[in-house]
Amino acid sequence: MPWQLPRDAAVPRVFFGDFDPTHPFHSPVASSPLDPPSFATSLRSSGIGIVSARLLNGEAIAKDIRKDIAAEIRGRALRGHQPPRLAVILVGDNPASKLYVRLKRRDCERVGMTCDVRELPETITEAELAGMVIELNRNAKVDGILIQLPLPRHISANNVVQLMDPKKDVDGVSPSSIGLLALREPGYRCCTPKGVMTLLASTGESLLGKDACVIGASNHVGRPMGLELLQVGCTVTTAHKYSRDARAHASRADILVSATGIAGLVTKDWVKPGAIVVDVGIEQQRDGRIRGDVEFEEVAKVASWITPVPGGVGPMTRVSVLENVMDSVINRDA
Numbered sequence: 001m002p003w004q005l006p007r008d009a010a011v012p013r014v015f016f017g018d019f020d021p022t023h024p025f026h027s028p029v030a031s032s033p034l035d036p037p038s039f040a041t042s043l044r045s046s047g048i049g050i051v052s053a054r055l056l057n058g059e060a061i062a063k064d065i066r067k068d069i070a071a072e073i074r075g076r077a078l079r080g081h082q083p084p085r086l087a088v089i090l091v092g093d094n095p096a097s098k099l100y101v102r103l104k105r106r107d108c109e110r111v112g113m114t115c116d117v118r119e120l121p122e123t124i125t126e127a128e129l130a131g132m133v134i135e136l137n138r139n140a141k142v143d144g145i146l147i148q149l150p151l152p153r154h155i156s157a158n159n160v161v162q163l164m165d166p167k168k169d170v171d172g173v174s175p176s177s178i179g180l181l182a183l184r185e186p187g188y189r190c191c192t193p194k195g196v197m198t199l200l201a202s203t204g205e206s207l208l209g210k211d212a213c214v215i216g217a218s219n220h221v222g223r224p225m226g227l228e229l230l231q232v233g234c235t236v237t238t239a240h241k242y243s244r245d246a247r248a249h250a251s252r253a254d255i256l257v258s259a260t261g262i263a264g265l266v267t268k269d270w271v272k273p274g275a276i277v278v279d280v281g282i283e284q285q286r287d288g289r290i291r292g293d294v295e296f297e298e299v300a301k302v303a304s305w306i307t308p309v310p311g312g313v314g315p316m317t318r319v320s321v322l323e324n325v326m327d328s329v330i331n332r333d334a
């Protein structure tokens with residue numbers, strides 16, 4: 001039996017069932033605790049030409065969520081609880097992975113969580129890594145485990161991720177977590193799609209019945225992203241590298257989420273006027289700059305809302321990890 005959160009558990013950030021018209025994602029008016037106008041920073045004021053889109057400012061939204069989490073942790077400390085503890089496994093010297101882990105540790109420190117990073121050499125065997133995961137599963141002081149991907153080629157990420165105790169899979173990437181999402185059962189939600197849903201909720205737009213297109217179909221981004229959008233009542237199309245005409249699908253979408261890692265793939269003619277455009281992609285340029293999938297300046301002229309890169313989805317992915325750790329703690333105490 002896969003582990004499941006009890007249906008009546010006090011886990012406000014996990015939602016279940018079919019389309020709930022009272023859920024903030026479905027409300028035509030912003031009923032999210034996040035106040036959308038404060039994120040609707042005018043791009044005009046940032047000096048980016050004539051635009052119509054409002055900015056989905058992931059940095060600002062994540063900061064507000066961190067504030068709430070920090071307050072929750074301080075309150076728990078007053079009641080005698082230890083700080084929540086996240087264990088992060090980092091294998092090898094991949095510079096991007098090292099950077100992501102540094103940022104995750106910083107986020108934990110900002111809210112008062114303990115972040116225990118286990119740095120392991122590239123040469124570690126799958127069996128040794130499996131042993132560490134099992135040890136962390138058994139360690140009652142650890143509330144959440146995150147295995148920083150990708151792993152070296154000689155290790156099967158699937159094999160290792162499957163060993164994680166589903167109650168501690170705060171990245172939401174295990175077969176159990178993805179399966180629960182597919183079945184619309186409560187569980188830890190995969191962090192990047194979860195972060196995107198929080199961004200979409202912050203617009204205050206109703207998502208029910210909207211046409212959504214996800215470009216990219218990976219296990220931890222594109223696929224769960226499609227499931228999340230389906231969950232809130234969107235009609236979802238997933239385009240990928242074998243799609244005959246990804247642009248045609250994208251240009252019909254009210255909500256377009258691009259997650260390919262191909263810088264500049266999504267130009268103005270891929271976007272329906274007034275669409276909400278979320279750019280998950282990250283591609284590091286030779287000069288060190290980060291670019292997303294979306295040609296920001298031209299797409300901002302036709303979209304209604306748009307995420308910047310950096311500062312859009314990245315901070316939301318990381319804050320979703322913190323939310324999931326809190327859910328783990330609250331669920332354990334329930």
Ligand code: NAD
Pocket residue numbers: 192215216217218219220221222239240241242243246259260261262265280281282283313314315317318
């Ligand atoms: P991936 O390589 O596993 O998947 C890429 C997907 O894009 C595949 O499904 C592929 O079919 C599709 N694709 C490739 N070329 C395409 C094309 N021309 N047209 C349509 N689809 C195409 O990558 P991933 O792990 O899913 O990550 C995607 C991007 O998102 C990367 O840039 C990654 O760095 C970034 N990412 C960002 C965050 C964040 O927090 N911002 C989190 C995870 C991933």
